[in-house]
Structure formats: C-alpha cells, structure tokens
Amino acid sequence: MDVLSAELISCGESRKFNEELAETFDSWRDGVLSAGPQASLVKKNQQLDPSSEVSRRICLSIKEKLLTNPLVQAFSIPRRIHSMMLSKYEPGDGYGWHVDNPFTSYGRRDLSFTVFLSDPDAYEGGHLEIQGIQSSESYRPSMGDVVVYSSASIHRVTTVEEGVRYACVGWIESYVKSAEDRQILFSLNAGAKALLAKYGRSDELDLVFQAYTNAMRRLSS
Helix, strand or coil: CCEEEEECCCHHHHHHHHHHHHCCCCCEEEHHHHCCCCHHHCEECEEECCCCHHHHHHHHHHHHHHHHCHHHHHHHCEEEEEEEEEEEECCCCEEEEECCCCEECCEECCEEEEEECCCHHHEEECCEEEECCCCEEEECCCCCEEEEEECCCCEEECCEEEECEEEEEEEEEECCCCHHHHHHHHHHHHHHHHHHHHHCCCHHHHHHHHHHHHHHHHHCC
C-alpha cells in the first residue's frame, strides 16, 4: 500500500497549534462546503476558514515542515503542496468512505496527507482508514505525525465518539505521477542512502546514485 506514516511536528508545537484551534470560535464552517456531490453525503465535520489568520499561519508552518522532511520528500517527490485545510471533528462527526477528486485549480492530487494535531488520548474514534485490495489499514498515530497516502485510495475518518480531533489535511502534486514509480524510486533511494551510511562512498555506490538520479529524470513529468 502506498502509505507513509512519519513524525513531522514536535509534541510541543502540535500542542500549541491544538490550543490555538481550541480557542478559535468564529471561523469554523461546515466541512460539506469543500466536498464533492458524492462525498458530501458522508461528510460531517468543521473546517477552519482558510483565509483566517490562524489557518494561514498554521498551514504555512506545516507546509514548510513537509517540504523539509527527508522521508516525506523521498516518498512523495513533491512538485507542489496545495489546498491545505484545518479540520475539527467533535463527537458524532466523521467522514464516510470516499475518494478524493483528482485535481483542483491549485494542482493535481497524487497524494493526500493528514497531520494529526490532537493527542490520541484526548479523543476516541477518529481513525483514518485506507482501503487496500483485500483489507483496510487503520491509522491513529501520535500527535504531530503525518500520514501520506495515495489520493486514488478509498478512505474514511471513523466517527469521533468522545473529545475533539484536530487535523491538517492537504494534497501533493508529485513530479512522478505513478504510485508504482514513486515506490521504486523510494526503495532505491533508501537503499543507496543506507549503504552510504554503513560503508561510506564507493565507485560502485556512485553508479547506484547515478541510476536513481537518471530514473528520477526519466520518470518525472
């Protein structure tokens, strides 16, 4: 499955974002407004007005972290990160099974991401579930972690039963459109870097890095 789960933001900074969102009362709006006709039938949450000062500042900070995180970079090969939103799920809220639209006016949606901004002990439910071919994977990671996954996947957020779940969601247009090609490049890059760390530079390893670089050049669009 084309999924990455990784630490992105420190607990301290995530807690600060969480407190700011909890103290924001007048800029939340119905999440259905950003959903398509099919997804709107199963979506129940609130989203912070993207033009608000709090939303712009938090989303910009998270975007900078995504663009400088080595794992996210290697996994997604981002051309642009766009359409970021801050969401709030209260008891009874959830987002049923759906697939994201393929593009917006800001770019193509190759990968989706969720940054979890609430302590998992502060709410019940609210799992991100992603369908695979034979089974679904469930994600409810630590505060500040990001889950990046294929926008072509059917996924959902299970109903929040208690507490409040804050998150930042958004999309990535990758230089490499194919999920299979991205996985090949990710594995090749990870293996080459592991060999470099273990054995140091060598002429043979130069050939591996050359193959990775030229494969990236050939597969990018």
